[in-house]
Amino acid sequence: MSTVSPSKTQINSVIELYSKGKIQEALDAIEALTKGYPNEPLLYNIGGVCYKAIGQLDAAVKSFEKALAIKPDYIEACYNLGLTLQELGQLDAAVKSYEKALALKPDYTEAHYNLGNAFKELDQLDAAVKSYEKAVAIKPDHANAHNNLGNALSDLGQNDAAVKSYEKALSLMPDNAEAYNNLGATLKDLRQLDAAVKCYEKAVALKPDFAEAYANHGDVMKRLKKFDEALASYESAIVLNPGLDFILGNSLHTKMHLGIWNDYANHLDELTEKINNSEKVLNPFPLLAMIDDPKIQRKAAEIYVDSSYPQNHFLPKIERYPKHKKIRIGYFSADFHNHATMHLMAGLFESHDKNVFELIAFSFGPDKQDPWRQKVLLSFDKFVDVRLKSDRKISLLARKMEIDIAIDLKGYTQDCRPNIFAEGSAPIQVSYLGYPGTMAAEYIDYLIADHTLIPEESQKYYSEKIVYMPYSYQVNVSKRSVSETSLLRHELGLPETGFVFCCFNNNYKITPTTFTGWMRILKAVEDSVLWLYEKNNNTANNLKKEAIKFGINEDRLVFATFMPVEDHLNRIKQADLFIDTLPYNAHTTTSDALRMGLPVLTCIGNSFASRVAASLLNAINLPELITSTQEQYESVAIELATNPEKLKIIKDKLVDNLATAPLYDTPLFTRHLESAYLTMYDRY
Numbered sequence: 001m002s003t004v005s006p007s008k009t010q011i012n013s014v015i016e017l018y019s020k021g022k023i024q025e026a027l028d029a030i031e032a033l034t035k036g037y038p039n040e041p042l043l044y045n046i047g048g049v050c051y052k053a054i055g056q057l058d059a060a061v062k063s064f065e066k067a068l069a070i071k072p073d074y075i076e077a078c079y080n081l082g083l084t085l086q087e088l089g090q091l092d093a094a095v096k097s098y099e100k101a102l103a104l105k106p107d108y109t110e111a112h113y114n115l116g117n118a119f120k121e122l123d124q125l126d127a128a129v130k131s132y133e134k135a136v137a138i139k140p141d142h143a144n145a146h147n148n149l150g151n152a153l154s155d156l157g158q159n160d161a162a163v164k165s166y167e168k169a170l171s172l173m174p175d176n177a178e179a180y181n182n183l184g185a186t187l188k189d190l191r192q193l194d195a196a197v198k199c200y201e202k203a204v205a206l207k208p209d210f211a212e213a214y215a216n217h218g219d220v221m222k223r224l225k226k227f228d229e230a231l232a233s234y235e236s237a238i239v240l241n242p243g244l245d246f247i248l249g250n251s252l253h254t255k256m257h258l259g260i261w262n263d264y265a266n267h268l269d270e271l272t273e274k275i276n277n278s279e280k281v282l283n284p285f286p287l288l289a290m291i292d293d294p295k296i297q298r299k300a301a302e303i304y305v306d307s308s309y310p311q312n313h314f315l316p317k318i319e320r321y322p323k324h325k326k327i328r329i330g331y332f333s334a335d336f337h338n339h340a341t342m343h344l345m346a347g348l349f350e351s352h353d354k355n356v357f358e359l360i361a362f363s364f365g366p367d368k369q370d371p372w373r374q375k376v377l378l379s380f381d382k383f384v385d386v387r388l389k390s391d392r393k394i395s396l397l398a399r400k401m402e403i404d405i406a407i408d409l410k411g412y413t414q415d416c417r418p419n420i421f422a423e424g425s426a427p428i429q430v431s432y433l434g435y436p437g438t439m440a441a442e443y444i445d446y447l448i449a450d451h452t453l454i455p456e457e458s459q460k461y462y463s464e465k466i467v468y469m470p471y472s473y474q475v476n477v478s479k480r481s482v483s484e485t486s487l488l489r490h491e492l493g494l495p496e497t498g499f500v501f502c503c504f505n506n507n508y509k510i511t512p513t514t515f516t517g518w519m520r521i522l523k524a525v526e527d528s529v530l531w532l533y534e535k536n537n538n539t540a541n542n543l544k545k546e547a548i549k550f551g552i553n554e555d556r557l558v559f560a561t562f563m564p565v566e567d568h569l570n571r572i573k574q575a576d577l578f579i580d581t582l583p584y585n586a587h588t589t590t591s592d593a594l595r596m597g598l599p600v601l602t603c604i605g606n607s608f609a610s611r612v613a614a615s616l617l618n619a620i621n622l623p624e625l626i627t628s629t630q631e632q633y634e635s636v637a638i639e640l641a642t643n644p645e646k647l648k649i650i651k652d653k654l655v656d657n658l659a660t661a662p663l664y665d666t667p668l669f670t671r672h673l674e675s676a677y678l679t680m681y682d683r684y
Contacts, residue, residue, distance in 0.1 A: 157390030249282025292583030334365030349379035411435020534559035
């Protein structure tokens with residue numbers, strides 16, 4: 001060999017071939033040169049870059065490793081090897097390569113940045129934050145590092161800091177749609193929904209084919225109850241990317257809110273097929289109102305939890321705690337305020353035996369200082385506001401407090417945070433009340449139910465061990481505050497005479513089958529009206545149009561707008577019979593109606609959500625109001641509306657039962673639930 005290294009001209013010719021995209025020619029040239037210069041690390045580094053460019057990642061790794069074998073302090077080869085290993089998913093090895101490059105060159109901005117990316121993929125978020133912070137300290141105008149720092153901070157629940165990082169990124173790259181989308185997601189988490197909407201609108205203005213941003217815009221619009229605008233955004237997302245995760249289900253659920261049922265049966269067939277194919281098509285909560293099949297519901301929940309909230313092994317397994325003087329029960333919820341959950345549970349918290357149980361509330365919802373929050377605050381030994389903490393930090397706090405049994409009151413409902421439990425917050429984790437179905441999560445040990453909700457032959461559709469309460473699974477406060485204002489029918493928009501059917505369920509629970517049945521009932525009962533809850537004016541108009549199709553005058557549908565719960569309980573006494581929805585029954589709404597002496601007629605289904613009203617009716621000893629077919633449901637509704645004596649017998653029985661039936665006996669329910677907790681603890 002005439003020289004030790006190839007000439008600059010030879011190297012430049014290879015680099016020129018690479019830059020022109022002539023990768024194979026560049027590799028051929030490198031192969032020829034390495035025959036003459038087998039110990040030249042630069043050639044192997046360039047060769048690795050070429051292999052990486054054409055996706056031959058294993059060959060790229062070997063080439064970079066050859067360069068480093070010859071020159072162990074070759075900074076660029078260390079960095080390039082890290083990039084390639086990261087692309088191969090060999091994240092731990094990638095981290096070592098980046099760290100070696102940084103040991104050689106501590107101010108290597110891109111190595112800090114990509115080390116941060118590797119740590120984030122490894123879910124080592126604190127380490128990722130430190131790496132991104134080092135990158136922007138060295139290079140303050142590194143827009144992508146600011147953006148990714150925002151992502152890591154957001155994942156850590158440090159949303160205020162994340163917003164600042166996104167805003168810095170956008171000041172450096174104001175045309176970056178991804179950063180606007182990320183900022184929108186964090187503002188949504190901060191409940192700054194109007195600001196989030198503006199971010200998503202900016203994202204799609206900059207990138208009109210940005211399907212994810214349209215979908216996210218739809219999510220916030222749905223949260224704001226602007227269902228028409230939500231649907232328009234979802235439909236835009238579907239046009240751009242029909243395979244986008246969960247978009248089909250979100251669109252269909254929004255149509256349910258609006259009472260839009262075009263092609264409904266075909267949509268359900270499509271959902272079922274996609275769920276059976278393990279496609280990410282639907283959040284499990286909306287499915288409860290669409291398909292009454294616990295097998296399909298479990299499958300959808302398994303897909304969702306694997307995708308969104310898989311078990312996380314970052315924190316060590318909880319070792320056995322020493323036996324505490326009192327069993328420590330942690331109740332986790334976003335709803336420690338004026339909310340249906342507290343309307344049911346406040347009395348339970350008061351009734352717990354404080355000599356046996358220590359109660360700790362973990363509140364990750366808004367700090368609403370209303371009377372319900374003040375009421376439940378007094379029932380807890382500790383009330384911890386964790387809304388600004390990350391899921392992991394909440395789990396760590398629960399571990400530090402040595403919580404024995406963690407109760408998730410949210411499941412997969414709005415504002416839920418299942419990752420707290422995926423991280424492992426307690427040795428025993430229980431799903432209760434908020435979500436009427438299986439979470440299909442291996443980290444949830446128990447589901448509290450009753451024999452009506454989950455017959456023993458249906459246990460196979462639930463991943464949790466079933467805790468059977470003796471009467472109904474649903475706790476209630478013994479007494480509720482009710483407005484005593486005297487109300488007249490006409491003040492509520494009701495006719496002075498005629499039979500009043502009602503259903504105060506959320507509009508999305510009304511399916512075409514249920515509505516068709518209601519129309520047949522109205523047709524059979526002359527001068528009757530159907531009193532429904534109005535959450536959206538467009539929904540009311542759509543339902544009126546549907547009624548007209550059945551030959552029912554739209555005036556026979558009367559809509560009740562929002563009232564404070566004390567006033568609502570008072571007004572529902574003006575109805576004659578509550579007729580339930582299937583497959584998602586009235587839950588709290590059933591117990592509210594029964595409490596006010598209003599009979600509830602239900603049709604029992606196959607899944608948890610479709611059997612709750614039956615559970616409550618059994619607990620108040622009114623099984624005669626439980627039907628098992630659509631035909632029977634309609635027949636009984638018509639019979640009760642046209643036979644005043646029979647309806648009076650049922651109403652009198654209901655009123656008589658209120659004082660003695662177990663449904664509203666909070667102390668009795670509490671003793672049974674505590675017995676279940678003691679059994680769980682003893683088994684543990």
